[in-house]
Amino acid sequence: MAITFSDAAKASMEAKGLKEADIKQVVEGAGKDRIYNGEKFIAKRKIGDLTVYADYSEKGDKIVINSVYCHKLAIRDIVLTGEETAWKYCKNNKPVMKGHTDLEYMGAVRSGPSLVEPESGESWFEEYLAVGALATAEALFQQKRA
Amino acid sequence: MGYEELFPTNDLNGWHANAAKRFASPFVDNYHDRIDVDPIILSNAAVQCGFTIRDFYEKPELGIHCVGYISELFDLLPVTHWFFSLPWVRELGLTLVYKDTLPPVSTGPIYEPTAEGIESMRVIEKEELMKGTTIPLYFGLYDYVQKNLPHTLVPISYGFDLVGAPAEFVGVENFIMWTFTEPDLAHKVVDTFVETSINGADVLSDKYGMAMLIVGSVLANNDIFADEQVEEFSAKKMGYYVDQCFRKGAGPQVFYHLCGNHETSYKVFKDNLMWSPFNVLHIGYKGSKDFPADLLKKEFQDVTTCMGSVDTKLMINPNPKVVYERSKECLLAGRDAKKGFILGTACETPPYTIPGNLLAMTRAARDFGTYGTW
Numbered sequence: 463m464a465i466t467f468s469d470a471a472k473a474s475m476e477a478k479g480l481k482e483a484d485i486k487q488v489v490e491g492a493g494k495d496r497i498y499n500g501e502k503f504i505a506k507r508k509i510g511d512l513t514v515y516a517d518y519s520e521k522g523d524k525i526v527i528n529s530v531y532c533h534k535l536a537i538r539d540i541v542l543t544g545e546e547t548a549w550k551y552c553k554n555n556k557p558v559m560k561g562h563t564d565l566e567y568m569g570a571v572r573s574g575p576s577l578v579e580p581e582s583g584e585s586w587f588e589e590y591l592a593v594g595a596l597a598t599a600e601a602l603f604q605q606k607r608a
Numbered sequence: 609m610g611y612e613e614l615f616p617t618n619d620l621n622g623w624h625a626n627a628a629k630r631f632a633s634p635f636v637d638n639y640h641d642r643i644d645v646d647p648i649i650l651s652n653a654a655v656q657c658g659f660t661i662r663d664f665y666e667k668p669e670l671g672i673h674c675v676g677y678i679s680e681l682f683d684l685l686p687v688t689h690w691f692f693s694l695p696w697v698r699e700l701g702l703t704l705v706y707k708d709t710l711p712p713v714s715t716g717p718i719y720e721p722t723a724e725g726i727e728s729m730r731v732i733e734k735e736e737l738m739k740g741t742t743i744p745l746y747f748g749l750y751d752y753v754q755k756n757l758p759h760t761l762v763p764i765s766y767g768f769d770l771v772g773a774p775a776e777f778v779g780v781e782n783f784i785m786w787t788f789t790e791p792d793l794a795h796k797v798v799d800t801f802v803e804t805s806i807n808g809a810d811v812l813s814d815k816y817g818m819a820m821l822i823v824g825s826v827l828a829n830n831d832i833f834a835d836e837q838v839e840e841f842s843a844k845k846m847g848y849y850v851d852q853c854f855r856k857g858a859g860p861q862v863f864y865h866l867c868g869n870h871e872t873s874y875k876v877f878k879d880n881l882m883w884s885p886f887n888v889l890h891i892g893y894k895g896s897k898d899f900p901a902d903l904l905k906k907e908f909q910d911v912t913t914c915m916g917s918v919d920t921k922l923m924i925n926p927n928p929k930v931v932y933e934r935s936k937e938c939l940l941a942g943r944d945a946k947k948g949f950i951l952g953t954a955c956e957t958p959p960y961t962i963p964g965n966l967l968a969m970t971r972a973a974r975d976f977g978t979y980g981t982w
Contacts, residue, residue, distance in 0.1 A: 572885035606632035
């Protein structure tokens with residue numbers, strides 16, 4: 463499949479030092495390990511210490527990467543499961559729920575709001591959280607653990 | 609003369625350095641010294657420095673400097689805060705007046721309690737908030753702290769109290785009745801306030817790059833409402849408020865304050881609030897008793913740092929030993945909470961809190977406030 467990148471995706475990749483090859487790895491390596499909402503997909507993959515996400519759309523044999531984001535906090539267990547969302551997990555076609563998941567960073571474990579699929583135990587973090595609250599949390603962890 | 613000239617500098621290398629490390633410790637699992645004490649000190653700090661309650665609210669820079677200064681005396685938090693429970697309401701049309709013994713209060717409702725009456729009520733956008741009173745007040749306050757007490761600065765945006773503040777627009781009694789008879793109108797009033805508060809947090813996080821959020825369920829408690837109404841009008845709105853603020857770049861620090869009696873309504877918050885890596889949950893009372901720390905820990909330790917409560921009535925009772933014993937009970941029940949514990953009072957410590965009682969809390973924290981594993 464042909465993969466193209468939006469300007470927003472290119473800008474975030476540059477800011478985070480991610481290469482097109484990394485993102486292709488996230489998308490192509492995901493298989494069914496991704497969530498979908500209509501034509502929109504989110505896939506994630508651990509690259510080094512980062513969990514990297516690709517938010518993309520599939521149209522025929524074309525893939526457009528809408529946005530790319532990542533976090534350093536490592537995903538651990540689901541701690542709360544809430545209401546159903548419009549997302550579904552490709553692997554088992556089960557609905558993805560709003561929830562909270564434990565995150566580990568620098569030896570500390572804290573919860574964050576997430577998308578969860580309880581049967582598989584999988585969690586995903588949305589872009590607004592990864593680039594906002596979670597990124598600030600990572601900086602605070604670094605500062606306060608110092 | 610500026611207010612900064614009234615105060616010596618805090619002991620930055622000694623007290624503040626240690627308090628800052630301790631303050632961070634429950635959030636980063638790097639336990640240090642002892643459990644922190646937060647008596648939610650507001651106008652009491654001004655009183656202890658020889659000023660009045662009115663001074664605290666009328667002169668926010670003086671008020672916040674008193675908080676920063678007096679915290680060292682009782683080895684409290686290394687950060688400053690200043691607030692009263694009615695932010696954003698003046699932009700929405702209410703008039704507030706200063707009182708000698710109270711925080712600013714509203715002069716009364718401004719809308720007829722009818723559907724037509726609240727038709728003109730609308731969300732205040734960011735640009736308008738910049739020209740209002742709340743944003744300039746916070747900018748002035750945090751700019752003062754940045755200049756004079758930079759070691760204590762935490763820019764905070766208050767969403768406090770998402771039900772009680774909007775109720776003032778139509779009269780609290782009318783609002784309470786609406787929650788039964790005209791829930792759509794009650795929602796409109798609350799939602800207008802919530803959206804305005806979100807815009808306020810957006811402005812603050814734009815300027816400071818972040819904004820801690822403080823949001824409470826004050827009017828919505830079990831003395832007034834059933835659990836279902838607390839959930840519908842407060843818990844869900846608080847969750848929405850924090851989610852939207854996060855979307856605009858505020859957070860991730862959140863302080864949730866469930867004020868008053870949450871006898872059974874405490875159960876509706878866990879599934880409705882937005883839990884971040886840096887949040888604290890504080891519940892005042894269960895019935896007429898300060899909320900039990902063991903129950904707080906059991907229910908919420910998986911998702912948040914917990915803040916226990918010592919009844920504020922005890923803080924004006926000339927009996928520091930009682931405060932010490934109650935603090936000890938609270939610490940022993942809560943200190944091993946998985947995501948950390950803070951010893952607090954059930955709400956703002958009263959303006960005329962007896963200094964010996966604040967010392968009793970700190971003494972108890974020194975004696976019993978380890979994390980249970982030391």
